[in-house]
Amino acid sequence: MMKPDSRIYVAGHRGMVGSAILRKLEKEGFKNVTVRTSAELDLRNQAAVNQFFEDQQPEFVFMSAAKVGGIVANNTYRADFIYDNVMIEANVIKASHEYKVAKMLFLGSSCIYPKLAPQPLKEEYLLEGYLEQTNEPYAIAKIAGVKMAEAFRDQYDCNFISAMPTNLYGPNDNYDLQNSHVLPALLRKFHSAAKEGKSQVEIWGTGSPKREFLHVNDLADASLFLMQNYNGRGFVNVGSGTDVSTKELAEMIAKTIGFKGDLVFNTSKPDGTPRKLMDVSRLHGLGWKHTIQLEEGIRAVYDEMKNTEVFNHSA
Numbered sequence: 438m439m440k441p442d443s444r445i446y447v448a449g450h451r452g453m454v455g456s457a458i459l460r461k462l463e464k465e466g467f468k469n470v471t472v473r474t475s476a477e478l479d480l481r482n483q484a485a486v487n488q489f490f491e492d493q494q495p496e497f498v499f500m501s502a503a504k505v506g507g508i509v510a511n512n513t514y515r516a517d518f519i520y521d522n523v524m525i526e527a528n529v530i531k532a533s534h535e536y537k538v539a540k541m542l543f544l545g546s547s548c549i550y551p552k553l554a555p556q557p558l559k560e561e562y563l564l565e566g567y568l569e570q571t572n573e574p575y576a577i578a579k580i581a582g583v584k585m586a587e588a589f590r591d592q593y594d595c596n597f598i599s600a601m602p603t604n605l606y607g608p609n610d611n612y613d614l615q616n617s618h619v620l621p622a623l624l625r626k627f628h629s630a631a632k633e634g635k636s637q638v639e640i641w642g643t644g645s646p647k648r649e650f651l652h653v654n655d656l657a658d659a660s661l662f663l664m665q666n667y668n669g670r671g672f673v674n675v676g677s678g679t680d681v682s683t684k685e686l687a688e689m690i691a692k693t694i695g696f697k698g699d700l701v702f703n704t705s706k707p708d709g710t711p712r713k714l715m716d717v718s719r720l721h722g723l724g725w726k727h728t729i730q731l732e733e734g735i736r737a738v739y740d741e742m743k744n745t746e747v748f749n750h751s752a
Contacts, residue, residue: 438665439497446495448480448529449502450600453609454544454602457657458499461749465661470572471495481524483531484574490536492672498533498541499660500526504575507617511572513610522578534595543586543599545579545672548572557678557716560601560671569710576713583672590670600663601713603676606736607653613745620650624739625686625693626750641706651677652703652734655727662725674742676715677727683708693735694743 445462448595449455450472472491474526478489480502504521511518526543533541550558551566563583566577586597604618611617611623623640632636659675667673681689687700720726729737742748 439467441466443467444475444494444496445499445749446493447472447499447501448499448525449500451609452474452501452503453605453607453611453653454507454656455499455501456609457607457653458460458501458660461654461661480528481521483524483528486528486532487535489587490532490538494536495533496517496638497664498529498538499664500533500541500543501660502525503544503579504527504565504659507615508724509615509699511689513573514573518572519574519578520574523581526578526582526585527604527661530582530589530597533597534589534593538595540596540598540664540668541586542660543582543597544660545583545599545601546576547601547603547674547676547713548576548603549580549583550732552630552710557714558674559716560674560719563672571599579717586672587670588722596646596668598663598667598669599672600660601715602671603649603651603674605653606734608741609653610738612742618699619648619683620686620735621688623690624694624735624742625748627687627690627696628739628743630698631694631696632749635698637701638687638696639703640687640710641703642683642699644687644702645682646683646708646710647680647712647714648686649676649678649680650686650731650734651675651727652737653731655729658728659720659725661725667723671719674717676717678715678721679716679731680712680714681731685733690735690739693739 450459499509552569554562589595606692610621612621
């Protein structure tokens with residue numbers, strides 16, 4: 438188990454997930470945490486990664502670094518998404534073995550599951566069907582990371598584990614209306630509408646698709662829990678185990694912000710997958726459950742963001 442003075446490396450500490458893990462470790466009293474920006478350490482460069490591991494000799498690694506983006510970015514920069522992510526995870530996982538890291542946690546994404554997998558998504562559904570075409574390169578890269586962690590366990594007895602988070606939101610999220618995910622996009626859209634006194638807000642689709650959301654602070658808590666308590670080969674879903682429709686989410690955000698106008702559903706826009714819910718029974722069986730309820734989490738995020746330049750400059 439990690440101790441307060443254990444040498445810990447958080448890869449990707451400036452992203453939403455990595456920054457949440459870093460905050461959690463600091464809050465829990467871990468005093469020897471190492472980070473590097475992408476400018477300081479290009480994780481796609483094997484020699485640079487090996488030199489970093491040789492110099493720092495981390496004992497525990499949280500592998501949260503990744504090239505991420507919304508559906509447009511994933512579909513447009515397909516080569517970049519598969520190359521960058523495969524190189525990043527391959528170099529960090531290989532170096533974790535070469536330099537005898539005691540334990541590594543690889544963080545993937547729920548997009549690894551087949552497009553038409555049964556709901557809720559159980560861990561054993563991996564590779565049982567075709568992937569969503571628009572983010573297939575990213576999903577394949579994440580699957581490669583999971584399988585790489587398993588392969589190093591099998592061949593070298595490395596204590597490498599993997600976790601698959603559901604849709605996340607929270608501090609350091611992306612609020613760009615062109616490429617952000619649904620929850621942060623709606624937060625900013627409703628904030629702008631309320632500020633400008635608009636009478637309605639357009640929502641893409643019918644409002645019926647259901648999605649699961651987890652506050653990134655809960656993911657950070659689950660990541661520390663798994664690092665301290667889980668040593669199994671199979672990856673673990675991390676989510677809330679509950680979902681809401683797009684309409685329910687929009688109404689929740691409108692209420693939080695105080696928007697009194699109408700919600701207009703543009704049914705000419707695509708709904709996407711009807712439902713995407715994680716089965717979290719494995720994680721619950723280990724003794725971890727999320728603590729931040731969705732409405733509470735949305736309120737906390739909005740209170741943090743409502744007066745920032747991100748929310749208040751014109752889109």
